[in-house]
């Protein structure tokens with residue numbers, strides 16, 4: 001006799017991917033249980049939008065569970081008590097995680113470009129990596145709907161491989177600020193164009209969320225809901241359907257399967273009480289973030305899946321990648337002691353520099369494959385570490401009245417250039433589990449292996465040289481910390497991890513199909529960046545949500561059919 005499962009779907013994780021999935025499934029009328037390992041988090045009550053750095057302990061330095069600054073909503077970081085990870089010999093990898101409702105969307109900066117047609121078919125263009133089993137045109141309608149649901153400003157200028165949105169979807173962007181016009185001119189002097197940054201921040205109200213008032217730190221989160229966070233949008237929206245049950249402090253340990261190998265539910269541990277529970281469902285969605293999703297699959301061994309779930313192709317844990325990053329700060333005497341022009345805005349960029357080198361690459365003029373972009377930060381709104389810092393308050397500038405005058409003169413004269421580059425997955429970069437190191441629930445932990453190629457190193461060098469040329473054209477002085485960062489990028493760390501359970505068109509070469517359904521367990525769906533088949537330089541979160549929407553709608557339909565046929569699975 002079969003027993004009706006307690007829920008239609010269990011969604012693991014409440015970040016970008018999990019919340020989109022839960023909203024889609026609950027709106028389709030299915031009963032969803034969301035399990036989130038982190039604690040409950042309420043941005044309205046907990047976001048210190050107006051506090052000054054000096055209001056925080058130690059002037060806003062990090063504490064045990066707050067990184068990289070006390071006021072940043074990252075409860076977690078690279079070190080999480082009871083959840084270690086290890087690195088193989090010769091590898092150093094910083095895995096930044098959050099353990100809070102809403103995941104990293106509470107802390108993200110909201111820069112949300114679409115991938116373009118080339119990004120989904122890069123192997124067909126240059127012979128490296130693999131193509132995705134979907135085209136840009138397959139995903140475009142889901143980008144349209146995701147952008148509308150998220151609420152974004154942007155524009156559709158029509159740059160190569162930077163698709164725009166249909167009219168009426170994006171909200172009007174805020175005007176460029178004085179420093180951004182200056183940067184735009186600097187890049188333009190090298191023939192490099194810039195473009196409005198597609199950003200998940202409201203410039204007009206959307207449902208019960210308010211428009212940005214351009215005064216506070218987006219990085220701390222946004223209690224008025226102007227910056228997209230799942231805690232002020234998708235999660236409350238899903239709760240309002242009446243179909244969502246939410247459990248926080250609930251760490252999923254494994255997915256359980258039956259004798260036929262299908263998922264029957266999960267086992268999770270209560271981080272507060274230490275109790276373990278089993279819960280059943282017709283289907284399971286994993287959105288615990290790229291590496292944790294793969295770890296759960298590897299740890300879900302059973303008689304029907306002796307090597308864990310989704311391991312048949314040998315691709316589980318492979319193809320991981322992260323951003324090729326380079327960052328430089330410079331101070332610009334031309335921006336000193338100037339009148340205030342238009343300085344209002346969000347505390348993230350209004351414009352960015354999309355990749356401009358497709359033609360040179362085609363003509364063989366560059367030493368690397370694929371592209372990168374720059375995000376540029378500065379201006380007069382206080383962005384700790386960028387607009388303030390040692391170049392403002394520095395004993396070399398004098399003391400007392402002299403120092404105050406120097407600080408006023410130089411405020412807003414510093415600009416940060418950050419490069420984000422594409423890494424091509426390679427055989428050296430992968431994750432597995434270390435059976436000898438266990439987390440607090442007795443499960444083996446992630447072990448990282450890492451390597452990048454000469455192409456990525458050449459790309460980082462190119463990014464550095466380009467930034468230095470632009471800074472030079474703008475009359476800037478590179479600040480000393482650049483020497484520490486230099487061109488030593490390794491991609492090992494960063495915030496944009498992808499791969500580990502890539503999608504493909506065959507169970508022989510991929511873990512999930514083109515709607516993120518596990519080839520080996522047809523009622524297991526992945527809804528985070530684990531399914532990415534490549535790692536375009538464009539930040540991943542909009543694509544995570546668009547793919548989650550697509551995968552969750554397909555799952556909702558399958559479950560509706562099962563229910564109409566009276567099946568329990």
Ligand SMILES: Cc1cc2nc3c(=O)[nH]c(=O)nc-3n(C[C@H](O)[C@H](O)[C@H](O)COP(=O)(O)OP(=O)(O)OC[C@H]3O[C@@H](n4cnc5c(N)ncnc54)[C@H](O)[C@@H]3O)c2cc1C
Nearest residue numbers: 013015016017037103104108109110111252528539540541
């Ligand atoms: C400071 C910062 C700035 C960023 N800026 C940008 C940006 O501008 N643009 C961009 O595209 N991206 C940005 N990112 C990255 C972006 O936040 C992530 O790509 C995105 O949030 C990933 O979504 P996710 O749902 O896959 O994972 P997460 O948001 O990490 O959510 C995963 C959730 O799963 C939970 N979980 C993990 N394991 C378990 C388990 N075993 N059981 C139950 N729950 C579990 C976690 O606690 C977490 O809440 C930024 C990130 C940071 C930290």
Ligand code: SF4
Nearest residue numbers: 212213216218222227
């Ligand atoms: S600047 Fe705007 S989006 Fe950013 S935290 Fe303030 S109100 Fe929110």
